[in-house]
Amino acid sequence: MFTSLYTRIGALALVVVLALASLAWLLSDAAHRTGSSFRWVIHSATIIETTDEALGDLREAESGQRGFVLTHDLAYARTFDERIKSAATNMARVVALTADNPVQHARTREIARLMAERTIALRRPLDLGRAGDFAGARTFVASGRGRELMDAITVRTQSFLDEERALQTVRVEAAERRLTRSKRLSLAGASIVAILLLLACTLLIRSIRRPLAAMMQAMTELGRGQKARIADGMGSREFTLLARGYNAMADRLEQAVVEQATSEQQLQIANTDLHSQGEALRERNEVIELLGGMAHRMQAARTDDELAQIIRVFVPRVLPGLGGALYAHNNSRNLLVPIAHWGGLTLNLDGFPPDECWALRRGRSHCVVEPGADIVCGHVCADALYHCEPLLAGGEVMGVLYLRGRVPAESRFRLTVLTENIASALVNHQLQRSLREQTIRDPLTGLFNRRYMEEALALEIPRSSRSGQPLSLVMCDVDHFKRFNDEFGHDAGDAVLQAVSAEMRNRFRDGDVVCRYGGEEFTIIAPGTDATALLSRVEQVRLAIAELNIRAGGQRLGATSMSFGIATWSNTMDCDGTSPIKAADAALYEAKRSGRNCAKVSLVEPQQAAA
Incomplete structure (x- = not known):
């Protein structure tokens, strides 16, 4: 019945498991009872702690109320509502926690009722004080009603806490008794299980020692190179099968030793190839990283300088030892201008026409690796060794990458990926610039729009405040603009807006921000200029616009004039830009009332403008 080692181990394990299960059940029951006792102890501690917190919050609320009534300082009453709410919440929690104890539950409900009355009594002087009647508040406090309530609360709370502490003591003693019984039970059960385990281990060791020693001896002899085998009759079915398996393994091992010499040479060759491929893969992964x-940095670049800095930093790391330059088309696409250069290269900053580069002509790489080996591009010295790589994205030529010197064959992969990344970055950079212009420009006049004006004003006002330099604002609009739309149509109105916009863009300084505010209204932000100095420039613009001869649809539109309002920002105004806009708008309104076609400086005081 017990010829199998599994059967012997299973029988012994069953005995041990039954003993452990019995011990576990007993310990679990004891732990459950002990845990229940300790939970009741914690329950009492929670009730005591929460009651103390509720009483403390009520006292702090009373102290804040008295401090406010005596000192008239509102800071004492700021936490009153929070403390009252906390006291009520904690007391409500105590009432809920004592639901299992009818006597204590009745006491907590009485305390909660008294605390509610005390809260009403505390609020009355506080409301009088907030209304300014501090004499009435002191009279109410001096009446003594609040003190009587507080004393009653204190007495009942103390009685309640004493009873709860006594109950907690009883529960702690019961929990300790159960814990002691659990310890004794665990020691006795552990001793019994230990004896059973010791007996089981002794029987197993006797069943395993002899066959294991025979197997160890055979393996030792096999390790020394001897031909060792294990005989049958190992005392159990499992060890007998293991011995047969060992004998078969020893036979196959002898055959494998013979085949090992042949495979070692092949393995060495494969290992060399794998190492070479691994080095190439590691280098390629480093380049890709x-x-x-x-690529991530180029996609995040917002300006040409940032893009050039990224090129100067990363390209020498991707292609070490090669100086070069990156050229891109200008806005007219008639020249390739340098964006960045590295490696001590001296460039013609004026750029060169696209026809001078054979790489751009052919739409593929062009290099000269030996003097006289190929045609030299017009933008390169005659005896130079170089490589030109066109930058293509979406079928469009974005520029050219010029590298001075020979590009090694192993760096071709780097060059290919590098040019693809740079071309994509140039496309993204152009799209970002185009989208930026679309979001800040008015499509009809080409001036900055109102959104950009508000952003610029939000930047210029803090700058003027820090530097002390003046900042002025002009609000203007076209006089009788509705007449152009009514008599000649909306196309004529658009022509008038475009003409006056072009005139203002040409007449104001480069540092001034000329914006279309909306409709026929325009705004000019003039940093570093006060209203008096700006008035003469505005007069020149006004006279120039009055002399315009605007035509639309083959007919003359008649005289055109504009009215202007000028205001200067002051530190007493709001920093959000609304005050100078309102002041300049008021000056514009004054110019309209004065007959139009004139400029007025705001006479509004800074405080009035801020209001």
């Missing part, structure tokens, strides 16, 4: 970092 470096190019990935470069």
